[in-house]
Amino acid sequence: MTQTTAAAVPQQEARLAPGSPGDRAIKRRRVLDILDDAGRDSLLLTTNTALTWYLDGSRVHISLAGDPIAALLVARDGDHLVTFNNEAGRIAAEELPLGVNLHTVPWYANLHQAAATVGNGALPPLSEAEVAAELRAARQQLLPAESARYALLSADVAGIMTEVLSAARPDTTEFALVSALAARVVAAGAEPLVLLCNGSSRSTFRHPLATHAPLGRRAMAVVCARRDGLVANITRWIRFDAGTPGERDAEARIAAVEADIFDATVPGTRLDRIFTEIQAAYVRHGFGADQWEQHHQGGPAGYAGRDPRVTSEATDTVVLDQAFTWNPSGPGVKIEDTVQLTESGLHILTVDPRWPVATVNGLARPVTLQL
Structure with missing residues (x-):
């Protein structure tokens, strides 16, 4: 697995990063509160609803009928977006918010398994299903x-x-x-x-x-x-x-x-x-x-x-x-x-x-x- 970071994007491109940094900071705090309440270190986001909310509008799909082509681990040490190698160029150039670490895996790899392993927590990450109600509550109040x-x-x-x-x-x-x-x-x-x-x-x-x-x-x-x-x-x-x-x-x-x-x-x-x-x-x-x-x-x-x-x-x-x-x-x-x-x-x-x-x-x- 390879890794890049939005911090390495040239300033001209960084200004084009999607979303609002202020809104994203609040969303991260809301997810960290979910982790605190659950006593866990990370949460794996895999659905289009959760990913587009947390990434503040990034496009993480190719087919409207298909699964997202990225998964994101929200961990205490940062945000880690994992995508396939053939998607990484567009994601990095057009969809990666500032401060999100980008990891790539081969197009044939298991995306969710790869994303679950990029964090440093002692326990496996929470799944969306385990905190579905809490995530809905985090999305309710629009910023x-x-x-x-x-x-x-x-x-x-x-x-x-x-x-x-x-x-x-x-x-x-x-x-x-x-x-x-x-x-x-x-x-x-x-x-x-x-x-x-x-x-x-x-x-x-x-x-x-x-x-x-x-x-x-x-x-x-x-x-x-x-x-x-x-x-x-x-x-x-x-x-x-x-x-x-x-x-x-x-x-x-x-x-x-x-x-x-x-x-x-x-x-x-x-x-x-x-x-x-x-x-x-x-x-x-x-x-x-x-x-x-x-x-x-x-x-x-x-x-x-x-x-x-x-x-x-x-x-x-x-x-x-x-x-x-x-x-x-x-x-x-x-x-x-x-x-x-x-x-x-x-x-x-x-x-x-x-x-x-x-x-x-x-x-x-x-x-x-x-x-």
Whole structure:
């Protein structure tokens, strides 16, 4: 195994190192606190969520569907990133934060085994699974620089939705719409993790992968896009007529369900308690007691699409500066934005002022764009 260090990078390149040194120092302190509580000397990070969080947005993947091409040992003597020899050049030049030691192994080596051996601890490193709840808690409160990056990504994605969906026509196919969205997301320097679309002929599907079907009179599009490790999630609807009274009524009621969820999203509240409120909100607004079973309801957001999905088993506690994407849905309706809980209340991140809105419980919420 060979080793280099970010400290050896020339100053011109060092200024281009990703992330915020100030944020990274806080994240390291949070992980060291986990080690202190566990009485251990190191922690091995292996998932994309944990790696991109700790490295403050470094890209440690090649295939979006594959495992990371790096593993990181957070040890008391420093941070040690291990990657394959054929990946090391790009990692060193473009993705290695200052102060992180880079180790390389042959492309055919066992990455995790190699990373577990670079530290000096007497005990094997902790695995992510052993401290999953603690790591989620460490990721919850977004720091200033990552909050700024998240807001910028979210605004970019919202703008892309407005521009692409505004140009749609009834004969536009679902594939044509999502391909246009994908092109714009990639051009913005982000990765399209999820692209969904249903036209009026497929409006019953809540996770509608695109087909060659035309949009027809009404359509939904969903984008989950990642940049700097952070994932922005958004759903928008368009239609080419005035809509039916039933559709307009359901759209208003699902926004009311979301408003109740927003009201429940306050510091100190456990996720399982919010989940109980979600179930009650569906009944309160006329959707029936089983609607929460038809689609996941969202949850905390950030370095994963949901971190975690809210269920009756999720006991994480809400904190200030935490991001969320709630996504209540009913037959033919869904509402979804990425938001952040601040001292002044919920701040909607996925906003484009060009998209039509209605005020719901004091917040501007997207309505269906009529074309």
